[in-house]
Amino acid sequence: MKSLVLFFITFIVSANLWADSVYFPSDKSRDSLINLLQTSEKEQLVDVLNKLSLYYNISDPSKASAYIQQAKSLAGELDYKAGLAFATKEEGMMKLNNGEIIPALTLLEQARNISVEINDYRLIGESLHCIGLVYSAFGFHEYALKYLNEAMDVYRKGNENQLIAYCYYDEAAVHVKNKEFQKALDKVQECDQFSLSNGVKIEGGLSHILLADIYAGLHKDTLALENYKLGLVLIGKENLSPRINAAGLRALGKFYLEKGLYKEAKKSFFEAKTVIDEGTNDIEKGEIMLDLSSVCLKQNYLRSALEMIDSALIQSEKTKAIALLTRVLFTKAEILKKMGLEGPALRDISRAYTLQDSINSEGYKNYIADMVASFEIQKSNLKIKALNNQLEATQGELASTSTLSRYYLAATLFFVALLAFIAFDQLKLKKITKKLYAVNEQVNNQNIELKRLDDEKSDLIKLVAHDMRSPVNNIVSIAGLLEHEATTAEERKEYVQLIESICQRINSSISKFLGRNEHASPASRIPELEMVSINDLIVETMSEFSPKAASKDIELLFTPSDNKNEVLTDGDYISQILSNLLSNAIKYCQSGATVSLEFAMQLKHCAIIVRDNGPGISKEEQLTLFDKYTTTSNRATGNESSTGLGLSIAKKLTLALGGDIQLESDIGRGCEFIVSIPTMENSHVPQATVLAK
Structure with a gap:
């Protein structure tokens, strides 16, 4: 909302430098000026060209620029310095509107020097005034206030009380941009006292919009709303350009949006869109469509929000407005993320940060x-x-x-x-x-630290959700078997015991997660080493997945080892690794397939092998298989969903235990995952807690 203030005040000053009583020449005045082009001579013709450039400053910048160049050329030939100073000043303000800071400052300084030569206090003050506006536009608030104060001093020498009053309001606008709302209000009140003492007035819709922004910043919502509405009424009566009318409506819409009044905000933005649609300025159109998309996003109308943000994206890419395009991409990514389209959202976020870095880089600012x-x-x-x-x-x-x-x-x-x-x-x-x-x-x-914390929070939520999914799905499968009439009482008892075992494991994982590290996922806590039986862990995990495998007619095979099978390791880690591998095997195997598990003790390591005769994975896809959020081209045979986190978690847990995980597979040959972990004699796990040997 506050970014509109400079836009308003710039046009207030530029237009009032010609006459104290009007903002812009009326259509009738414009027609009269065009007629004067045919009859005026010498210096009067320069003045007519300057006034016409002021009229077209907003509605047709190219035509305004042409009139300025004609005025400068003719004034130079006639050595008419007052006309030349005015034309040079207006050219500088057009450079400001195009975002060209140094050309704008150079032209305004030239205008000031010309004005000093003829000792014209009004033109000197106007040039300093406009230099202050340039510095304010680019965030150099200290310089802006310095030049505005210098302009006021010059205006006082020429008794230009009306322009002194406008300087007060422009200083207030600078304080608003700097979020110094009380200082801004003090300036407005100081202006009112000065105006009352010197018989001048500042009236018009734009001054009320500025006052509304100040009250909004001071959280005086009733006064802010009254001034927004009054400002819009006066803008309509003053017959200002569509861009100014639309800017006022957008200011009101943003106020409503901040207060959660989404219906009123949407109405204001649509009215602004209707006004802008009559013109051709694509940047304003893009800004308004971004505003409408933000309202729909707040209301959770995601499809409508996506349609409007796509329209804003078209407008911003057409105009090559980088700052607008960056904000559009961030908003679109937020919409896509809410719709569950994380891949496209990540692409838009990446593009937005690239653009943001280009305009916020240290080199650019320097x-x-x-x-x-x-x-x-x-x-x-x-x-x-x-x-x-x-x-x-x-x-x-x-x-x-x-x-x-x-x-x-x-x-x-x-x-x-x-x-x-x-x-x-x-x-x-x-x-x-x-x-x-x-x-x-x-x-x-x-900003970088905030983004890092937000990414960590998102990863935490996804990892915890994934860790809980397989046990819950197994419980659902077992519960389905309990409902079968053919299930015997003995089988029901076994199924209930199995459900209790799964729930106890879930409860144990949650307790360790909350007790050990409340800011980390279960997959990132410090391993707790103790002697565990790998045979028992495999049998227990297979029992949990047996109902799910049976529902898809998939056979699970495992022959327990008669040799030593106890290893100093973290049992919860091993169970979670096996769960992720078994879940994937059952998910992608066809009916009638076989999933087998093997366990072997080696010299310094033990190996757990999970083998299936499913569709297999191509060599190309294996290169990124263990990366986060990576999925293959294979489809789940039971329409199960996939987050792309299971194998990345298994890899992370294996590495945490000091081991490794390998895959041998190809298309049509099934998969063989080999999990290798150290034995007790070779168990050097970094940052591990040994509970018992």
Whole structure:
């Protein structure tokens, strides 16, 4: 909402520099001016061209630029400096609207110098005023306030009370951009006192929109809403351009959106869209479609939100507006994520961060800051050069007579002191620029940290959900068997005991998760080593998956080892690894398939092998098989869902135990997963807690 303030105040000042009583020349005035083009001569023709450029400044910038160039050319031929200064100033403001900071500052400084030559206080003040607006537009608030204060001082010399009042309002707008709402309100009240004392008024819809933004920032919602509505009514009566009317409606819509009044917000944004549709400005259209998409997203109308954000994406890509395109991509990614389309959402987020880095990079910010600093230093050097010329002239005059030697010394000391003051001012400028760099870097680091924490939270939720899915599915399968009439009482008893065992394991996993590390997933806690029987773990895990396998007519085979099968390891880790491998095998095997498990003790490691005769996995897909969120081209034979997390979790757990997991497979040959973990004599697990040997 606050970003609209500069847009409003820029047009207030630009339009009122010609006449205190109107914002823009009316259509009737425009027609009269066009007629004057045929009859005016010399300096009057320059003034007519300047006024026409002001009329078309918003509605047709290319036509306004053409009138400005004609006015500058003719004013130069006639040596009409007042007309040349005005045209140069308006050209600078058009550069501001195009985002060209240094060309805008250069042209406005030229306009000021021309105005100084003819000692026109109004034009000098207007040039300084506009330089303040340029600095405000690019976030250099300290410079903006400095030039606005200088403009007010010049206006006072020329008794331009109306323009002094507008300076007060522009200073208030700068404070709003800097989120200093109380200072902004103080400036408005100071302006009201000045206006009352000097018989001037600031009226119009845009001033009420600014006041509404201030009240909204101070959380005075009733006053804010009253001023938004009054401002829109006055904008309509004043017959301002569609862009200004739409901007006012958007400001009201954003206010409603912040307060959770989605119906009212949507109505305001649609009204703004209707107004903008009459014009051709694609950036405003894209902004409004982004606003409408945000409302639908808040209401959880995801399809409508996606349609509108796609429209905003078209407009932003057409205009190549990087800042708008970045915000559109972030919003679209949020919509896609809510719709469960995580792949497309990740692509849009990646693209958005790439664009954001291009406009928020340290190099880009330093480039802008260096340009501003160079501009200010160049101005200071010009002042120094002018002072040196003045000093040389003074020296020549003093040399002609010995009676003026004392004045020569005084003048020399004065100019030396002035030069020292300018040098100090440059040093202060460098310190401010350095401080700005530091603040920007701090903000960037905070944004990176917030994104990292958000990613960790998302991963935690997905990992916990995946860890719980297989046991819950097994319970559902066993519960289905309990409902069969053919199930005997003895079988029912076994099924109930199996359900109790699964629930106890789930409860144990949750307890360890909450007790050990509340900020980590079960797959990332520190292993707890104790002597466990691999045979028992395999049998227990197969029992849990037997109902699921039976429902798909898949045979599970395992022959327990008669040899030593106890290993110093984390039993929960082994169970979870086996669960993920068995779940995948049953998920992708056809009816009648066989899934077998083997266990073998080796010299320093033991191996658990899970083998199936399913569809197999291609060599190409095996390269990324253990990466997070990776799925294969195979389809689950029972329409089961897949998150792409199971094998990545199994890999992570195996590595945590100091082991490794390998796959041997090809298309049509089934899969053979080999899990290798250290034996007790070779058990060097980093950061493990040994409970018992």
